[in-house]
Amino acid sequence: MEDANTHYPRVLKATLLDDLKLYPAVAVMGARQVGKSTLCLELAKELGFANRTLDDSDVRERALSDPEGLLAELGDSGAFIDEVQRAPDLLLALKAVIDREQRPGRYLLSGSNQPRMGGAVGDSLLGRAAYRTLRPLTLSELRFDEYHRGWSFLFNVDDDAVLEELGRRAISSGELDWREIVRTGGFPRALAAPADQRIRLLEDYVEVFSGRDIRDLITLESGSRFDDFVRLIGARSAQELNASGIASDLGIPVSTIRRWLDALRRSYLVEVVPAYSRNPGSRLIKAPKLFVVDTAFALAAAGEELPTGFHLETLVASDMFVWRDSGPSRRVYHWRKTTGPEVDLVIEEHGQLVGVEVKSTSSIGISDARHLRTLREMYPQTVRGLVLSCDREIRLVGSNVVACPWWAVL
Numbered sequence: 001m002e003d004a005n006t007h008y009p010r011v012l013k014a015t016l017l018d019d020l021k022l023y024p025a026v027a028v029m030g031a032r033q034v035g036k037s038t039l040c041l042e043l044a045k046e047l048g049f050a051n052r053t054l055d056d057s058d059v060r061e062r063a064l065s066d067p068e069g070l071l072a073e074l075g076d077s078g079a080f081i082d083e084v085q086r087a088p089d090l091l092l093a094l095k096a097v098i099d100r101e102q103r104p105g106r107y108l109l110s111g112s113n114q115p116r117m118g119g120a121v122g123d124s125l126l127g128r129a130a131y132r133t134l135r136p137l138t139l140s141e142l143r144f145d146e147y148h149r150g151w152s153f154l155f156n157v158d159d160d161a162v163l164e165e166l167g168r169r170a171i172s173s174g175e176l177d178w179r180e181i182v183r184t185g186g187f188p189r190a191l192a193a194p195a196d197q198r199i200r201l202l203e204d205y206v207e208v209f210s211g212r213d214i215r216d217l218i219t220l221e222s223g224s225r226f227d228d229f230v231r232l233i234g235a236r237s238a239q240e241l242n243a244s245g246i247a248s249d250l251g252i253p254v255s256t257i258r259r260w261l262d263a264l265r266r267s268y269l270v271e272v273v274p275a276y277s278r279n280p281g282s283r284l285i286k287a288p289k290l291f292v293v294d295t296a297f298a299l300a301a302a303g304e305e306l307p308t309g310f311h312l313e314t315l316v317a318s319d320m321f322v323w324r325d326s327g328p329s330r331r332v333y334h335w336r337k338t339t340g341p342e343v344d345l346v347i348e349e350h351g352q353l354v355g356v357e358v359k360s361t362s363s364i365g366i367s368d369a370r371h372l373r374t375l376r377e378m379y380p381q382t383v384r385g386l387v388l389s390c391d392r393e394i395r396l397v398g399s400n401v402v403a404c405p406w407w408a409v410l
Contacts, residue, residue: 006192008141010039011148012134015326017043020078020105023130024098027121028110030134031268031293033205035188036110037082039134043108044080054083054090063087071097080108084121091124098128118266133268136186136294138322139315139410143173151323151347151409154354155383162384162402166394170408175392178360178406182307182315185296202300206230209267218263225252229260233270234301237292238310238317238344240336241272261290269293271321276333276346276353278379289334291317309360312406313344316358316388319410320347337378341371343385353382358406359389369401376400 012028016039019026028036037053044051052074054060060083062070067090071079084090094107109121109129121129140148153165183198184191187205190198207227214226228250236246243261247254264270271293275286292298295311295318317332324330329350336342345356355375359368364387372385376399385401386409394404 008137008188009144009146010035010134011138011141011146011322011326012132013039013043014147015132016108019130019132020047020108022104023128024102024104025094025107025109025121025125025129027118027125027129027131028108028134029118029131029268031136031187032112032209033187033189034134034136034268036112036134038188040080040082040108040110044078047078047105049078049080049108050074051080052082054081054086060086063090067093068096076101076106078105078107080110082109083111084109085111088124091121095124095128098125133325135268135318135322135325136297137188137191138186138319139176139181139407140319142184142186142191148322148326149410150326151320151354152327152349154347154386154409155349155352157383159384159396159400159402163394163396166402166404166408170392170394170405173407173410175405176407178312178315178390179307182295182311183299185294185299186318187294187297190296198296199300199305202297203303205297206234206301209269214263214267218259225250226260229257230264231301231303233261233264233290234292234298235304236290237295237298238313239290240287240334241290242287269297271317273317273332273334273345276335276348286336291321293318293321309358312360313358316356316406316410317345320345323347335375337374341374343371343375346375351381353379355382355385357385357387359387362390364389364391364393364397364403366397369397369403372401373398 016026028040030036041051052059054063064087071093098106154162156162190201193201232246243257244254247257265272271291273289273291275288291314295314298314320332324332331348333346334344335346343355344358347354355372357372368387369385376382376385387403388406390405391403392405394408397403
């Protein structure tokens with residue numbers, strides 16, 4: 001967390017390099033100012049790609065008036081095109097080149113307006129492009145790690161092996177203050193700002209999104225009401241989503257709330273985590289959980305200064321999303337039984353489950369694992385339970401239930 005010139009490795013880079021060996025086009029998606037252009041320019045330089053941005057008025061005019069000529073000018077050794085959604089006809093020209101040559105690694109694409117970008121690429125390059133999500137910087141990247149630590153080791157049935165790995169990670173990381181990490185967040189531009197100005201910069205981000213970006217997605221009946229909505233969502237990260245309750249609080253139809261939530265999701269600012277059930281159909285009717293993708297953004301949107309346990313859970317979930325994105329068999333859920341027991345997060349890999357409870361306390365006891373034990377009793381495919389907290393001790397607190405400090409995993 002240095003200054004504007006600090007270069008953080010992005011764990012998505014290795015995935016993009018692999019994708020470019022398989023797909024004709026790769027589209028990098030993600031929230032505004034998350035670092036998409038920076039990463040793609042770095043890749044373009046390493047791979048010897050030409051690069052153009054449609055932010056440049058001359059390039060944009062060429063893309064609009066003669067897209068085929070612009071692509072010919074870029075050559076056949078690969079190219080990065082930024083803000084590609086600004087010239088829809090350029091995407092049709094890209095499709096023609098891809099279909100004609102059938103060659104992987106031809107184009108790397110990105111843009112700042114993600115809903116428009118995703119729609120344009122999806123309509124024109126369906127089946128021809130891989131889509132990858134770049135998220136705010138993870139704790140691994142802030143440590144300058146080139147690879148994400150991940151969560152897969154928790155599915156090992158050998159408790160001793162898991163405890164050993166947790167111990168190794170805890171030593172490597174060192175004890176951390178989760179409140180400081182939450183306030184810092186993972187947006188590169190905010191990280192480059194002095195700490196006392198970071199929240200103000202993120203508040204400006206909220207204002208720009210609410211006042212300008214969102215108008216490309218939805219017709220706003222009331223801009224001030226939408227601003228209130230974004231701030232309310234920021235305050236409810238890591239809580240069950242109750243669209244009817246939000247509609248009642250704001251005095252807005254629930255259909256409008258659902259449309260606004262979809263706009264936030266399509267802008268990569270929130271994640272909606274379904275409830276776990278053996279029956280996939282039941283997951284659709286149980287209340288999901290809502291997470292803002294960045295903890296500092298959640299604080300700024302809500303106008304809050306003091307992080308809570310919900311923000312620590314948001315930090316943990318954000319790291320899980322990066323792990324989930326990198327494996328097709330991976331899922332993230334939450335779990336709640338109608339009679340009361342609930343588990344904050346449940347991760348799945350190859351059909352097996354690990355339940356995760358997140359506590360902001362510094363002391364953990366056996367009672368903190370009781371809902372994890374219920375989860376294991378109900379679902380035999382649950383390999384283990386995990387209690388993350390600020391308790392420094394790594395130990396078993398029940399059969400296949402491990403307690404450890406949160407920094408031993410992240």
